[in-house]
Amino acid sequence: LRRSPSLGNAKTIPGPKGFGCLKSFIASSRNNNSHELATEWAQQYGDLVQVNILSQKIVYINDSRLARVIFNHPSLKEMTNDRPDTFLSKYVIYGNKNMAFTSRTDQQKVRRKLYHGVVKFYGENVRKFERIFMTSLNKLTREMQSLNEVNFSHEISMATLRVVDALLAGEESNCTKEHLEALENFDTTLSELFYFDMEAVLKPLPFLRFVPGLPFKTKYDALIKARDDLVNAYFHRLKETYIKGQERGVIDHLLTAQSKLEEEGDVESLCDDSVKALLCETTIASFLTTAHTVNTLVLLLILHPELQEKLHSEVKSVIGNETPSLRHRSSMPYTESSIIEALRYASAGPFLLPHSCREDVEMNGYLIEKGAILLANAWYCHRRSDQWEEPWTFKPDRFLDDNGQLLQADHPKRLNLIIFGSGSRSCPGEAFARSRMFLIVVTLIQNFEFFALDNVKLPDVDPRNWESKAVRAPGQFKCGIRPRTEIHLP
Numbered sequence: 001l002r003r004s005p006s007l008g009n010a011k012t013i014p015g016p017k018g019f020g021c022l023k024s025f026i027a028s029s030r031n032n033n034s035h036e037l038a039t040e041w042a043q044q045y046g047d048l049v050q051v052n053i054l055s056q057k058i059v060y061i062n063d064s065r066l067a068r069v070i071f072n073h074p075s076l077k078e079m080t081n082d083r084p085d086t087f088l089s090k091y092v093i094y095g096n097k098n099m100a101f102t103s104r105t106d107q108q109k110v111r112r113k114l115y116h117g118v119v120k121f122y123g124e125n126v127r128k129f130e131r132i133f134m135t136s137l138n139k140l141t142r143e144m145q146s147l148n149e150v151n152f153s154h155e156i157s158m159a160t161l162r163v164v165d166a167l168l169a170g171e172e173s174n175c176t177k178e179h180l181e182a183l184e185n186f187d188t189t190l191s192e193l194f195y196f197d198m199e200a201v202l203k204p205l206p207f208l209r210f211v212p213g214l215p216f217k218t219k220y221d222a223l224i225k226a227r228d229d230l231v232n233a234y235f236h237r238l239k240e241t242y243i244k245g246q247e248r249g250v251i252d253h254l255l256t257a258q259s260k261l262e263e264e265g266d267v268e269s270l271c272d273d274s275v276k277a278l279l280c281e282t283t284i285a286s287f288l289t290t291a292h293t294v295n296t297l298v299l300l301l302i303l304h305p306e307l308q309e310k311l312h313s314e315v316k317s318v319i320g321n322e323t324p325s326l327r328h329r330s331s332m333p334y335t336e337s338s339i340i341e342a343l344r345y346a347s348a349g350p351f352l353l354p355h356s357c358r359e360d361v362e363m364n365g366y367l368i369e370k371g372a373i374l375l376a377n378a379w380y381c382h383r384r385s386d387q388w389e390e391p392w393t394f395k396p397d398r399f400l401d402d403n404g405q406l407l408q409a410d411h412p413k414r415l416n417l418i419i420f421g422s423g424s425r426s427c428p429g430e431a432f433a434r435s436r437m438f439l440i441v442v443t444l445i446q447n448f449e450f451f452a453l454d455n456v457k458l459p460d461v462d463p464r465n466w467e468s469k470a471v472r473a474p475g476q477f478k479c480g481i482r483p484r485t486e487i488h489l490p
């Protein structure tokens, strides 16, 4: 590993060149399936592949361990964790005042540290939050109790939105239909404009967003309206009723951190626009990712009833009639392994989020140039046939040892995963996402059996055939539902 300036001997990273490469890159970006093209290149050229698209170098990292070294090694991490400039960041999420889509400046680091602390706290520690969350799941369980069939995807979307609402506002009882709609609209409108229109067309030609009659203007206007509705529903509403010392959720905690920073003379790092940006970023990062993973898992369990029964028997023997709680987690290796496997199987964000390189660096004798965009190809890393047995098959016990215990996070098999990224840009919501998915899954499986309906076709479960959006997922589905003998209401 070497950093600039003396990288004279480093070789150029191999990869496709010329007009053919540009043509296939544009075609695959338009169809939102550039992960498939990148996978062909990975198989042809190896763990590092470079393409040059209109003078922009893009480096694909095709091995999870290598990605971990590049993003995390002490001699490289200050160089490899910037974000490329994007239209989304500049014109939608409050420019460089945001956290997830902006480069690693001192102010970004302050935001990330504060945000990480607050979200981690809700992921692992807050009993009160667990109670609020279980009350919301209780609502879902009651609603589903009297049904024979259920629009599962819709119910899970609603349940996940209520989790995001509780995280942001804390006050579950005040959560209205309008608030949930504001969360959902922002994420789904963004997903419509993502990625090709926004980054390939609007980034180089941003004035197109103002040209009447063009679809870009209509979509951009809709996105800004959705963003402002979200900011009104969560930032302005909560700020008006905020009381220091009586923080209700993440927004209140950020307002408290803001006033502390201001007292110390820092009025920039967490200004109002930054708190609004963090609200937008939390919505983008936490809703569809979580809902789609639970949908994928339950769809797979419907198609494999024997796996559903195995999961249910672990729930029955560990939780029994009790209310599910995070304290049950460590005794439920099969459930944990199933959730990790659903995350691998879906690989909802094929390239994680893009990184960019601040300076020339050398990796394994190759030169990664300053300004290059770095994309970890999780889509390929999670299906490499030399690392995964039957990579396209859902195997919930993949991450269990011979005694049925969950493999440790540093086990070689788990190191082949890069679901939440790695290092200083890794997902700060991982603990939160995994603990909430655990509670949703065990509550559903404790109370219901899910099955395919004779007259209703289920969506294709093969991720290669899923419709591409910002987050990849199976289509919406309806299924049959049978209460288990007793309903266990939390």
Ligand code: HEM
Pocket: 099, 100, 101, 112, 119, 281, 282, 285, 286, 287, 289, 290, 293, 348, 349, 352, 353, 354, 419, 420, 421, 422, 424, 425, 426, 427, 428, 429, 430, 432, 433
């Ligand atoms: C199944 C659920 C989730 C998955 C698979 C997921 C995955 C990811 C990935 C792959 C990244 C990019 C890592 C990188 O750039 O190297 C990321 C970043 C991020 N995630 Fe998540 N995430 C999930 C849930 C959440 C939740 C629940 C939250 C918030 C409560 C969250 C907040 C964020 C934020 C703010 C970032 C940007 C971090 C930064 O740039 O510094 N995510 N996530």
